[in-house]
Amino acid sequence: MNDRKRIYLSSPTMHGDEQQFVAEAFNTNWVAPLGPNVNHFEEEMAAYTKCGYAAALSAGTAAIHLGLKLLGVEQGDIVFVSSLTFSASCNPIIYEKAEPVFIDSEPDTWNMSPYALEKAFEKYPTPKAVIVVHLYGTPAKMDEILQICQRHHVPVIEDAAESLGSTYDGKYTGTFGQIGIYSFNGNKIITTSGGGMLVSNEEALVQEARVLSTQARDPARHYQHSKIGYNYRMSNVLAGIGRGQLMHLDEHLRLKKAIYTRYKEAFADIDEIAMNPLNPRGEANNWLSCMTIKEGSCVTPDLVMDALEAENIESRPIWKPMHLQPIFSEYDFFSHNEGKVSVSEDIFVRGVCLPSDIKNTEADMEKVICIVRRLFEGS
Numbered sequence: 001m002n003d004r005k006r007i008y009l010s011s012p013t014m015h016g017d018e019q020q021f022v023a024e025a026f027n028t029n030w031v032a033p034l035g036p037n038v039n040h041f042e043e044e045m046a047a048y049t050k051c052g053y054a055a056a057l058s059a060g061t062a063a064i065h066l067g068l069k070l071l072g073v074e075q076g077d078i079v080f081v082s083s084l085t086f087s088a089s090c091n092p093i094i095y096e097k098a099e100p101v102f103i104d105s106e107p108d109t110w111n112m113s114p115y116a117l118e119k120a121f122e123k124y125p126t127p128k129a130v131i132v133v134h135l136y137g138t139p140a141k142m143d144e145i146l147q148i149c150q151r152h153h154v155p156v157i158e159d160a161a162e163s164l165g166s167t168y169d170g171k172y173t174g175t176f177g178q179i180g181i182y183s184f185n186g187n188k189i190i191t192t193s194g195g196g197m198l199v200s201n202e203e204a205l206v207q208e209a210r211v212l213s214t215q216a217r218d219p220a221r222h223y224q225h226s227k228i229g230y231n232y233r234m235s236n237v238l239a240g241i242g243r244g245q246l247m248h249l250d251e252h253l254r255l256k257k258a259i260y261t262r263y264k265e266a267f268a269d270i271d272e273i274a275m276n277p278l279n280p281r282g283e284a285n286n287w288l289s290c291m292t293i294k295e296g297s298c299v300t301p302d303l304v305m306d307a308l309e310a311e312n313i314e315s316r317p318i319w320k321p322m323h324l325q326p327i328f329s330e331y332d333f334f335s336h337n338e339g340k341v342s343v344s345e346d347i348f349v350r351g352v353c354l355p356s357d358i359k360n361t362e363a364d365m366e367k368v369i370c371i372v373r374r375l376f377e378g379s
């Protein structure tokens, strides 16, 4: 056995069912354009998440962009967005020449702080939308966040790119806001190699997303356009991969939870390590298992990542908060911890995303755990 094989953070896991649907697309020559796999994948996603309606798109980022268009976000509008996230959550705000305002995390779930959100509303009472992220698969405090947004009559886009299959109060993340989005990028909990989905309970919004994503043709025989469109639709081949993957989502959820639980138990006796938080009101999909290191420890995230990389094991830092990014430095930010280091920055400087690939064997997990434990035992 080659024990130097790479251990991954989160790589695609295929099962064979995907190929069946892809083969069907080839056999019927539904390679392009849209076709039965796209329609079925949308129906199956809507049925799984109970979201009402779904539009299959080329990427999660495209879904966020269309979500903003559907809510009428335009040049100069303010959009509140979680700071601790991947840049794809907020780049589409800039595509529309709107203005992001970054909201800090709270420590209980690492997601949007209702306290910081309230503060942002005091200064900017009329944002056009709020984008809430469910980071690493842990559901945000949706009850508090939705109450605040409803009180201000502002629609919510849920960036559930990382949290497909996570629930809060028994309901799937992505289905609380006016609009929800999922990603099927290569490292997400299920993948189409690249792709996304926009979901909503409002059929008209999803229908409009389908129109905008296919170049916004008016219903006429000739090519007539009354608005700007996009080439954002998912292909019928990739939708086939998605259908095969969705059949295995529950299995992926079980395996991801086992990884999280394994780390949690393995590090329980090390006072300097905490695992990323869950939300007691829901079930996380445990997309990535992350650890934070107690302030003042001799072990740093860099030491952990270097020690793992030396053994050909992939890990990565926590997302660097958007309000600390050079490209977004001009935009406003509301901290959960006024006068102190923000919660998102604190998580960023103390955190590491651990290998969370569902193909990791027990021996792989043991190896990762040993390497991490050794660092702390030696310190």
Ligand SMILES: *Cc1c(COP(=O)(O)O)cnc(C)c1O
Pocket: 058, 059, 060, 061, 062, 085, 086, 088, 089, 133, 159, 161, 162, 182, 183, 184, 185, 194, 195, 196
């Ligand atoms: C992956 C991701 C996206 C973007 O999805 P793509 O399908 O890669 O475009 C958006 N938001 C978050 C939080 C993500 O992790």
